[in-house]
Amino acid sequence: MDANKLVTMANQIASFFATEPDRVAAVAGTATHIQKFWEPRMRKQLFATFDEGSDHGMHELVVAALTEHRSNLEPA
C-alpha cells in the first residue's frame, strides 16, 4: 500500500493527539489508535517505511509510537 498515504494518515492521527498536554498519553493515544483500527498489512507497511531509516515526514508522535509501542503495533 502507498507508503506516503499511510504516513499522511498516521500523521493526521498524531496531529489530533498532539493537543494532549501529557506527552506519554499523546504517544499512547497515537499508538492505540493505529493498533485498534489499522489492519496488519497497513501497520507492516508503516514499519517498513519507518525501518528504512529516512525521515518520510513522519510526525514525531508517530515516530515515538512506533518506537515505544513496537511490540503491540508490529503484526505477528
Add this chain to the structure above:
Amino acid sequence: MYSNKVVDYGTPQKRSDNTVTVHIDGKPVCVPEGTSVMRAATEAGVQIPKLCATDTLESFGSCRLCLVEVDGRRGTPASCTTPCEDGMAVSTQSKKLADLRRGVMELYISDHPLDCLTCPANGNCELQDMAGAVGLRDVRYGYEGENHLVQEKDESNPYFTFDPTKCIVCSRCVRACEETQGTFALTVEGRGFDSKIAAGPTNFLDSECVSCGACVQACPTSTLMEKSIVDAGQPDHSVTTTCAYCGVGCSFRAEMQGNEVVRMVPDKDGKANHGHSCVKGRFAWGYATHPDRVKQPMIRKKITDPWREVSWEEAFEYAASEIKRIQAKYGQASTGGITSSRCTNEETFLVQKLIRAGFGNNNVDTCARVCHSPTGYGLKTTLGESAGTQDFDSVEFTDCVIVLGANPTDGHPVFASRLKKRLREGAGLIVIDPRQIELVKTPHVAADFHLQLRPGANVAVMNALAHVVVTEGLEATDYIAQRCDLEDYTKWKAFISEERNSPEALEEHTGVPADQIRGAARLFAKAPNGAIYYGLGVTEHSQGSTGVMTIANLAMLTGNIGRPGVGVNPLRGQNNVQGSCDMGSFPHELPGYRHVSDPAVRELFGNEWGVKIQPEPGLRIPNMFDAAVDGSFKALYVQGEDIAQSDPDTQHVQKALESLECLIVQDIFLNETAKYAHVIFPGSSFLEKDGTFTNAERRISMVRKVMPPLAGLADWEVTVRFAEALGYRMDYSHPSEIMDEIARLTPTFTGVSYDKIDKLGSVQWPCNDAAPEGTPYMHEQEFVRGKGKFVLTEFQATPERTTRKFPLILTTGRILSQYNVGAQTRRTHNQTWHDEDVIELHPHDAENRGIEHGDMVAMQSRKGETVMRCVITERMQPGVVYTTFHHPESGANVVTTDNSDWATNCPEYKVTAVQVKKVTADKSDWQQRFDSFAQQQDSLARQGFTEDNEQPAK
C-alpha cells in the same frame, strides 16, 4: 383519502396529566384534558359524522356535520371544536341533529358529481360514507343551479391528480400542507361559492408543493387521488412495513391487490413518522418492479466477457470456488465483503458473519464508512455509545435547535416537518451551514442565526461557541459536576478558554462575524432545552470525528443530554445504516460495538459460530481499494452498495475494482459496481422479505414481505446459500431466528424479538432487562461510559487548500426527490424533479467566469474533471459551489479526493478545491470513457447466453 377501514378519531390525541370523564350517549369515557368531544365519542365507539375533521389535523369546525347536543347548553356545537369538560353529557343523535346533518349533506351533494360507481374513490370515500350515515335520500335543491361540475383536472403531478369537480372545500388539504408538512403550498382562493383550492397561481407541479402526499391522504373525496388508485382500483388488503429510503424510517401501509402494491400510505401509528411521509417513500416505490430488475444470477470470468445467466446453484458454486481459489493463492486476508445499509439487520448480520466465520477474516465494512463513521467514533469516545441520544418526538420539547451540516427539509423531510412545527411554535433556530438551506427562511420559520461558515471550519465554529459559553459563565456547572469526568473537563476548559479559540480569533478561518457566534452561543446556552441535529456536513471532513466530539462537548457543557427536548442527534442517511453499524459491519468491531481484540467477545461469538474469530482489525473500504491496487486484496462480496458511484476519487475506485479477480455483486439492479463484477446475485427489495431496519432513533421496526422475491430468494437466503457453498452452514428457516441469535449475543439487544416488536410496534435499543420496552432517551441517569468525557478538539485546517488553479471549494449533498446514487429514484417519476445533477454557483463567481444560468461548465480538481449544467443561485456563498451525486454519468466523485477523517477514513466529500469554467463540449474525457464503458457493459449484459448458445438457464 386514508382508508375508511382504519378508525379516524377526528381530532389529534391530546397529552395531559389530568383526565376528564364525559358521557357520550350515556356511555362514560375518560380522556386526557383537552380532548375533543368528537374524539371522546370515537373512543367510546360512537362515530359522529364529519367531513372537515381528521385526526392528523387540528379541528377546524367548518363542515357543520359533527354537531351534537350538550346537556345544559344552548344550540348545537361542533363536536370537533368542543373540548370535553368533566361531567359533560353529550347526545350525538336526535331528530334535530339528523335534520341538520341531512341539510348539510344536501348542500354538498347539490354541487357534486353523482358518478360514484365510476369514481376512483368508490368504496373508500368519506363523502359517500357520510351521505349514507345521515340517510340522504334526495337533494331538494335539484342540480340545475350554478355549480362546479365542469372544471379541468390538474394532472401535472406524476403521482396524483387534482379533480376540482369533486372538491368540497373542506380545506383538509390546505391544513395538511400547513400543519403536517409545513410547506404552505396550498390555499383556499376566493370566498363563498367562489372558494376553490389552489396551489398558488400555477398547477401542482410548478408550485411549491413537495409531493409529500399529506393532502392526498387527508382528502375525504377523490379530489386528490393517487394515479395508481385511479388506474388499479382500491386495494384489498394492506401490510405494515418500513420505508427503505432514509434514516427517518417511516412506517407505511403497503396497500395491495394480491401481490401488487397499489399504493404506500404512511402509517398513523408509526412512531417515527406519525402518519407523514415524503415523496420518496410515499410514491417512489415503483423501482421494485421496474423492468431493469435483475432476476437471474449471472457469472463471467473476465469483465470483458458477456454475462452468462445461470442457476442459483451454479452461481453459488462458482463464487465459492473463486473465493477458495483466491484465498489459497493469495491468503485468507485477500478477500472481504461490504454489508448493505439498505438491507435488513438480519441480512447485514449474516454478511459480517459470513466474512468472519466463512472467509475467516475481519475485512468487512459498510457504507457508514463514507457517512457517519465519525459519529460512531466521536460519540463512543465522549458518551460511551455509538448512536444518537433521542427519539424524534423529543423535538416537541426543545426550546432551541442547532442544525449543523444538515439539510433536513431535503434529506430527512418527515423529521424536518416536525422540526418546522416546533419552530413555528417559537423555538429558536441556529443554522450552521455554508449554504442558505431552506430551513434558514421558510414559511413562518426564520433562523435566529445563520452562521454561514466556510467549508472545513466546523470545529472552529463549535470551539468558538463553546468558548463563549465558558468565558461568559453560561455553562451548566451542576450538570457537569455531577455527570462528567472533572479532570477531563478542567483540561478542556483551560483549552477552550484560550483566546485563540475565541470567535474573534477564529473569524479568519470561519468566515463568520464574531458577534454572530456570540449571539448564537448565548441563545443556545440560555435555552432551557437545547438540541443539536447534525449530518454529513459534520462527518465528511478531515476533522469529522473531531467535529462530532465538539458537538458532544457543547451538549454536555450546556447540560443538554439525558431528557426530552435536548440531545445529540445524528441524522443518519440510509434506512438501515444505524442497523448495519449495530450489527458489527465495521472491520474492528463485532455486533454491539465490541472490539475484535477483546478475547471474551471473540470467545462468545466464536463458540456460537463454531470458529475462531481473528483478533486484528480488518480493512476499511478505502483500505480495501488501496490494497486491491497494491495487489494484496483480490476478492470482494458486495451486498447492496454501489461503491463505484458513491465513493470518492472514482478513478481510483475503478482501478481498484479492475484489480480484483473476483467481484461478487448482490443487488437489485446492474449498478455501476456491477460493471466490474464477475458474479451477480440478484437482490431483493424491502417489499420482498421479512426483517427489521433500525433508524436514526435506534428504533427497530419490522420490514414485512408483501410479494415473493422476484429472483426467488430474499437477500438473507442468498447469503446463507453462499455460505453453505463455501462450506460454512448457517441454519435459519426465518429471519426471526437470526434476530434471536443477535439478541443472544448482544447486550443492547437481549430483549429484542419479533414478538416484542409486533406487540409494541417498534423498539428502541438498548432493549434488555434494564429497559425491557426499549430506551427512547439515552444517558438519562449517567452516560453509558459512566462520566461524560470532554475531549480536546484543536481546529486544524483541512489539507485541501484552494490555490490559484483551484480557487473554489466544492461541497456535495442530496436533494429531496432523488436518493443517494439514485438507483431507486431514477427508476421512478421522481426524475420529473431532478433528471440531472447540476453545479450550483454564486452569481459573483459566475460573472467572474462569464458563466450564465444553464451553461455547461467543467468542474476540475486535482483528481479529475467532469462537465455539468450550471445553476446560478444566491443560496451559495461566493467561493463555494455545490453539486449532487444522484446520476452516475455526472461523475461528481471524479473530482472528490482521497482526503479523509483522521480517525475513521470517512471521505472529505465536503471540501474539494475546484475550478469551474464554461465549456462547449457537454462531456469531459472521463465522461466519454464512462459512456463507452457503460455501452460495452450494457451490451455484454444483454448477450447473456450459455456457452452452447442455448436458452438462458433458469
